[in-house]
Amino acid sequence: MSDQHLITLAVNGDEHELVVEARxxxxxxxxxxxxxxGTHVGCEHGICGACTVLLDGEPVRACLMFAVQxxxxxxxxxxxxxxxxxxxxxQQQFAAHHGLQCGFxxxxxxxxxxxxxxxxxxxxxEDIREAVSSNLCRCTGYQTIVDAxxxxxxxxxxxxxxxxQQLGRGDESAPANQLIDPPACSSSKKRDTK
Amino acid sequence: MIEKMTHRKPDYDKGETWVGTSAVxxxxxxxxxxxxxxxxxxxxxxMLHAQFVRSSVASGRITKIDLDEVRKVPGVVAxxxxxxxxxxxxxxxxxxxxxxxxxxxxxxxxxxxVRFVGEPVAxxxxxxxxxxxxxxxxxxxxxxxxxxxxxxxxxxxxGAPLVHENAARNTLLDVSMFATEGIDDVFAxxxxxxxVQTKTGRQNALPLETRGIVAAWDxxxxxxxxxxxxxxxxxxxxxxxxxxxxEEQAVRVIVPDMGGGFGQKCxxxxxxxxxxxxxxxxxxxxxxxxxxxxxxxxxxxxREQRYDARAAFDEHGNILALDTDIICxxxxxxxxxFTAGIEPLMASAEMPGVYRVPSYRVRARAISSNKxxxxxxxxxxxxxxxxxxxxxxxxxxxxLSLDPVEIRRRNLIVDFPYRGINDITYDPGSYLESLxxxxxxxxxxxxxERQEELRQQGRFIGIGxxxxxxRTGYGSxxxxxxxxxxxxxxxxxxxxxxxxxxxxxxxxxMNHGQxxxxxxxxxxxxxxxxxxxxxxxxxxxxxxxxxxxxxxxSRSITVGGxxxxxxxxxxxxRLLELAAHLLETRLDNVELVGGGVRQIDDHLRTLSHEQLxxxxxxxxxxxxxxxxxxxxxxxxxxxxxxxTFSNATHGVVVELHKGTGKVExxxxxxxxxxxxxxxxxxxxxxxxxxxxxxxxxxxFEQVTYDEVGEPSCASFIDYKVPxxxxxxxxxxxxxxxxxxFTESGAKGAGEGGTIGAPAAVLxxxxxxxxxxxxxxxxxxxxxxxxxxxxxxx
Numbered sequence: 001m002s003d004q005h006l007i008t009l010a011v012n013g014d015e016h017e018l019v020v021e022a023r024x025x026x027x028x029x030x031x032x033x034x035x036x037x038g039t040h041v042g043c044e045h046g047i048c049g050a051c052t053v054l055l056d057g058e059p060v061r062a063c064l065m066f067a068v069q070x071x072x073x074x075x076x077x078x079x080x081x082x083x084x085x086x087x088x089x090x091q092q093q094f095a096a097h098h099g100l101q102c103g104f105x106x107x108x109x110x111x112x113x114x115x116x117x118x119x120x121x122x123x124x125x126e127d128i129r130e131a132v133s134s135n136l137c138r139c140t141g142y143q144t145i146v147d148a149x150x151x152x153x154x155x156x157x158x159x160x161x162x163x164x165q166q167l168g169r170g171d172e173s174a175p176a177n178q179l180i181d182p183p184a185c186s187s188s189k190k191r192d193t194k
Numbered sequence: 195m196i197e198k199m200t201h202r203k204p205d206y207d208k209g210e211t212w213v214g215t216s217a218v219x220x221x222x223x224x225x226x227x228x229x230x231x232x233x234x235x236x237x238x239x240x241m242l243h244a245q246f247v248r249s250s251v252a253s254g255r256i257t258k259i260d261l262d263e264v265r266k267v268p269g270v271v272a273x274x275x276x277x278x279x280x281x282x283x284x285x286x287x288x289x290x291x292x293x294x295x296x297x298x299x300x301x302x303x304x305x306x307x308v309r310f311v312g313e314p315v316a317x318x319x320x321x322x323x324x325x326x327x328x329x330x331x332x333x334x335x336x337x338x339x340x341x342x343x344x345x346x347x348x349x350x351x352x353g354a355p356l357v358h359e360n361a362a363r364n365t366l367l368d369v370s371m372f373a374t375e376g377i378d379d380v381f382a383x384x385x386x387x388x389x390v391q392t393k394t395g396r397q398n399a400l401p402l403e404t405r406g407i408v409a410a411w412d413x414x415x416x417x418x419x420x421x422x423x424x425x426x427x428x429x430x431x432x433x434x435x436x437x438x439x440x441e442e443q444a445v446r447v448i449v450p451d452m453g454g455g456f457g458q459k460c461x462x463x464x465x466x467x468x469x470x471x472x473x474x475x476x477x478x479x480x481x482x483x484x485x486x487x488x489x490x491x492x493x494x495x496x497r498e499q500r501y502d503a504r505a506a507f508d509e510h511g512n513i514l515a516l517d518t519d520i521i522c523x524x525x526x527x528x529x530x531x532f533t534a535g536i537e538p539l540m541a542s543a544e545m546p547g548v549y550r551v552p553s554y555r556v557r558a559r560a561i562s563s564n565k566x567x568x569x570x571x572x573x574x575x576x577x578x579x580x581x582x583x584x585x586x587x588x589x590x591x592x593x594l595s596l597d598p599v600e601i602r603r604r605n606l607i608v609d610f611p612y613r614g615i616n617d618i619t620y621d622p623g624s625y626l627e628s629l630x631x632x633x634x635x636x637x638x639x640x641x642x643e644r645q646e647e648l649r650q651q652g653r654f655i656g657i658g659x660x661x662x663x664x665r666t667g668y669g670s671x672x673x674x675x676x677x678x679x680x681x682x683x684x685x686x687x688x689x690x691x692x693x694x695x696x697x698x699x700x701x702x703x704m705n706h707g708q709x710x711x712x713x714x715x716x717x718x719x720x721x722x723x724x725x726x727x728x729x730x731x732x733x734x735x736x737x738x739x740x741x742x743x744x745x746x747x748s749r750s751i752t753v754g755g756x757x758x759x760x761x762x763x764x765x766x767x768r769l770l771e772l773a774a775h776l777l778e779t780r781l782d783n784v785e786l787v788g789g790g791v792r793q794i795d796d797h798l799r800t801l802s803h804e805q806l807x808x809x810x811x812x813x814x815x816x817x818x819x820x821x822x823x824x825x826x827x828x829x830x831x832x833x834x835x836x837x838t839f840s841n842a843t844h845g846v847v848v849e850l851h852k853g854t855g856k857v858e859x860x861x862x863x864x865x866x867x868x869x870x871x872x873x874x875x876x877x878x879x880x881x882x883x884x885x886x887x888x889x890x891x892x893x894f895e896q897v898t899y900d901e902v903g904e905p906s907c908a909s910f911i912d913y914k915v916p917x918x919x920x921x922x923x924x925x926x927x928x929x930x931x932x933x934x935f936t937e938s939g940a941k942g943a944g945e946g947g948t949i950g951a952p953a954a955v956l957x958x959x960x961x962x963x964x965x966x967x968x969x970x971x972x973x974x975x976x977x978x979x980x981x982x983x984x985x986x987x
Binding site: 032095138 | 218219221222223225226228229230231232234237323324400401402403451454456485486706708709875876878879882883884885886887909915917918921924947
């Protein structure tokens, strides 16, 4: 118990001081020291991705990283996505497309998808499928996860385009964040069902 | 807000209902925000952490356990062996003669004998989850190793060592059933006899959340509070109480959010009981969270079966007889409450499936081996025997030069109700319609032409189908037919409207991803005309729910949902009685509508739920004389007879890649009939997720052991769970044959996807191999098998 370290973790915009053993994983520090239990542990060997968080905007497995290594980095967890009770556009798309069942893998998929869309807002369905292949879901069969991320990406693209149009007209009152597919801009790809 | 997102309230006067609507799930907001509560999210003051010293040998006698060094490790609080805890064994029983079934005991911690690698031998408890791992390292356990049984052939070989001394020939169950008179003559004189011999791989149901428990003694309640992820909270309470010599009342089981189960969590685990015992002994809360290695090697597995099946057909392709020998490798222990009979009894009773089989004979055995034990897993045996039946159909079609779809058409049950040779009555379904629609879909999309075209180019394209039905909603009659000593079946529901007009409804089922908080609320909402937002579903608390059998066997909506419906109706009658009295009119002149009760002959005279609730509690002086104050009701439901059958046809197109041996799924179409779909979005989700698990069994997942019984899959590196890259998009078509005896007309929807997928994939693969002359029968289908088959093609 001698190798205790006093560290500061910047999580979701807040700074936390905590004392941890050198071997304490980031995910354990987040969950059990900071009480941010939204990030889950599914395998502890970096395969399932349930513990995915963003470290300086990049997705990392919080089970494969020590808490002490996360000092001086900006960490974002699933708890950062919604604004109070107001779900983010991505979270809303997961609900609308039934992209979750038991919900255990969901925080990992949300953080992973968020980074995919931030990096490439124009990600195609195949890009998304490829990217979310780094996490495991046992309930959904993945299709509705891909649907949700794709719809979110398209809505963001659309919102962006509309904002630019409106800016062109000198209208700056457009909402920053579009919710569920705006009707004029609904998904051009047919959903493969029914 | 989630309800605001996509749905408005149904207009009941226009015949709109919540049932049948893809309502967005009420579970979602908390789960999406990371605000769900799973077992490992629970922290109690002074909580300790447990893990298990596990056997490193598959079979042997424990010659020494020394935990002294463990107890010296910093942070370790205690370490206990079986002797220290003195807990009763768990023994699952069938009421069958000794010639058919041998009960075997599963100790909570291994005493003298270990029977598989990973078996818990001692429990170590420490101040934190890291120190407990240090503690495990310091344990010294020595074994006199014995020869391990790692296959069914070894288990049944004369003179083989016995996994359980009282189970001769390592046989836990051996039943011979049906044996239609003259069946041998039918085979002898049939125009065509085909045979399928197959072995299916051992699989892990693999909920992403592993098993876990937080146990704490509560002095004020004089009660052990158990928070655990289980599909069967009341059965956990009973076994926990028995093992710990506590009164039933002195155990309360609460189930938080659960990260999947798929059957693995519907049996009683020994680690949970040992953890609870440690909590009582130390008088401190103790948490155990299974790590992934233990979940892969030491939890309940499933599906390792061997079939030797023959079927006789006439020259037109009509099936005449089916004769099968089934051996299920159940591993080291019999699971409670279902016993080691779970797989063989399911397979033997239901194998004829969707076909009109006039003669049937089956022998089914459960054998024990030195592997982690077997529990139920989504579909239980049906993915296997459906695969065998569908292979028999395909083989007969080849022999008789018939189209594989046509031979199925000739044999499907079309007149309902149908009394099968297996003494089961099949309620109406859409067996033929689903096959026709599935085939038509693939034809319309041009897959048959495409196959021909690509074959010309030297590519290997296969099209395959599977037809099946799935018994759901097993009532107590159906479970009793298995001769279980503990007979599950019914479900109960209690409903209470509070003074503000909101209702809380209990159900004995146990959601673990199936969306009960939404679907059950949809049912109640319609029955009472009450806003969805005002309905709360309560489950998973043995102090608040009188009794229930949990969730498995696709029973939640069929049985639990029916009990919930009836409870809502009973409350509805109370509301009508009260309203009729207050409106000073006859009972038959009032009706429930959206928002409350209205007078039939004068729609302007209404009483809202809120008004009625307020009077029922706060103005009881206004109540009719015979009306007991408050608004609550209860109901129960059981399925008499044989249950209800959901059905489906799956159609798959694959491409086989010569170089890599990869099986690529190009198209997947499922036509399913689960009766009335309460929430079609949820039904599709169950179906897709099920198919993904079925594909996993057909192509990827297998738990293997080496010759000394060491498991080769201790991580996700060795146990290949398919990702979004391997599971294709799936098109689902719905047919609806309402169930005649469940309250909402629903049939079970939880397992069908998993059942149909392996057969359809295997048939498609064999269709792709048509020109090679090779037929594959075992699953998972290995890339090297495909490579070998295509080597000279």
